[in-house]
Amino acid sequence: MDSLQLQRTYLDLTTPHVADACMRLGIAVRCAPAGIRPLWSESHIVGRACPARHYGSVDVFLEAIDRAAPGDILVVDNGGRLDEACVGDLVTLETALAGLRGIVIWGLHRDSSELRTIRLPIFSLGTLPTGPQRLETQEAAALTSARCGEHEVTSDDFVLADDDGVIFMPLSQAQGVSELAAAIRDTERSQAARMQLGTNFRKQARFDEFLATRNADESITFRQHLRSIGGAIEE
Incomplete structure (x- = not known):
């Protein structure tokens, strides 16, 4: 199922509907940590996952966006850190300009006022003024998988997120x-x-x-x- 089909099919489906369906079908229910919330209410996004692991620099996000397709959702793995914000207004604006549908962050964001103006849906653990003060070596799998809580997410998955939270599912199971x-x-x-x-x-x-x-x-x-x-x- 491509991005346009996902948008049409899941437009009026909520994460609770989908979680219940997964349980009935015996598909593992993979939810982001409950602390990951939308920046504003009534957010609803669906799209193929575009994973990116953060190591202290935004270049990994730019590379992920460069590989992404319109309609994808950037899934940022910052290890659930609460001591730094890893996504701000410039990365969000770049994501929006590339046609992605939103950003899910296992970590924190900043520039909340600017993000509300950009209006790209953001789901994160919260906000903090301080950006990264570290720079670590980027791993080989930085753009192929991302963790979000206990779950690993790849481009073989898609994301559905709304006011109740974020759920990840295999693209191969999208129709059923x-x-x-x-x-x-x-x-x-x-x-x-x-x-x-x-x-x-x-x-x-x-x-x-x-x-x-x-x-x-x-x-x-x-x-x-x-x-x-x-x-x-x-x-």
Whole structure:
């Protein structure tokens, strides 16, 4: 699935929809650390991962951007450091001018005011005025993989990020995940609409039936019951 297809397919899917779909399909749910948040609310980005490991200089980002395609998302590995900001306004502007969709940073950013003006979606652990005061040797894999928390991300992955967080998935699974995520989304929207009209969720979920079934067989879970009636609220 190319960048344009990703944009069209995941435009109305959230990270919770996708996480639930991954769980049902048996695909590992790879989320960025919970502390990685968008610079402003209502951010929603999707695109192929463009990894870059930071060693104290912005040249690695420029090289990654040079290799990237429009629609990609720059995934910056700064080891989760909280003693320096590694992305500022110039790197962000360069990323935007190259047509990338956003930046996910396992680390900190700075120049927040300028970044809000540039308006390229930024997800990071937070902000700090101080930039890098080190310069380390760049590793051979600096542009082929990046870590984000406990997970490794490569260009074989794509990124979906919104107000609930950041999730990484294999590009090869994009279609199957999107189809199930859309079904989960539609089910939940239908359930919510019925609740707004007065039908509570216990009635929709036939909760009395579940309790009776569980009393007869303690191994039956609510999740199994929901699946059996086509409901969706947890996975």
